[in-house]
Amino acid sequence: DQQVKQNSPSLSVQEGRISILNCDYTNSMFDYFLWYKKYPAEGPTFLISISSIKDKNEDGRFTVFLNKSAKHLSLHIVPSQPGDSAVYFCAATDNYGQNFVFGPGTRLSVLP
Amino acid sequence: NAGVTQTPKFRILKIGQSMTLQCTQDMNHNYMYWYRQDPGMGLKLIYYSVGAGITDKGEVPNGYNVSRSTTEDFPLRLELAAPSQTSVYSCASSYLDRVGEQYFGPGTRLTVT
Numbered sequence: 045d046q047q048v049k050q051n052s053p054s055l056s057v058q059e060g061r062i063s064i065l066n067c068d069y070t071n072s073m074f075d076y077f078l079w080y081k082k083y084p085a086e087g088p089t090f091l092i093s094i095s096s097i098k099d100k101n102e103d104g105r106f107t108v109f110l111n112k113s114a115k116h117l118s119l120h121i122v123p124s125q126p127g128d129s130a131v132y133f134c135a136a137t138d139n140y141g142q143n144f145v146f147g148p149g150t151r152l153s154v155l156p
Numbered sequence: 157n158a159g160v161t162q163t164p165k166f167r168i169l170k171i172g173q174s175m176t177l178q179c180t181q182d183m184n185h186n187y188m189y190w191y192r193q194d195p196g197m198g199l200k201l202i203y204y205s206v207g208a209g210i211t212d213k214g215e216v217p218n219g220y221n222v223s224r225s226t227t228e229d230f231p232l233r234l235e236l237a238a239p240s241q242t243s244v245y246s247c248a249s250s251y252l253d254r255v256g257e258q259y260f261g262p263g264t265r266l267t268v269t
Contacts, residue, residue, distance in 0.1 A: 078256045087246055087260025133198060143214060146198030
């Protein structure tokens, strides 16, 4: 049973518009959440994180929102750029931070 | 800084063969991890280490072994390779106080036939 779900395998967005990537989790013990971006033939790179004590974290064009009651988080990219085209992984961990659970990823395509 | 390096990039193994996937980081990170990723699935943690001499099992450790004799190196050993071990293997590392911000290597694509 997948503890971290990304139900959209792919998403296409026009350049300059907002990209919204969604992630749902089932384990209520998770209290720290992360987004990673992966280009082909490269390892994932850390993008942004959020602790369960917050409901929003912003870093430039990237904002992550956390809704604990719904066990849902989302990543907003505004404005989207062609260089944002990649696979985005949502990940979660518990208080100990040593066992991470990754979602299956969403492939974002930003069209010029 | 080279970051996290992994060798080899690709490998084909026959069933029953053994091999070691190498992982080295030059950032003096305490934590190191091995993941595997199968098509359509998220990364699954195989083993992790919180420091030299200390390792622990992740979600999918069966069929693998690890050791951590130095801070820099965290090799993953496959004994008696099986087709189910065909996957992309990723090594990562992080600081003690920023375990979520993992730095990943480029991965090793392993095929067992």
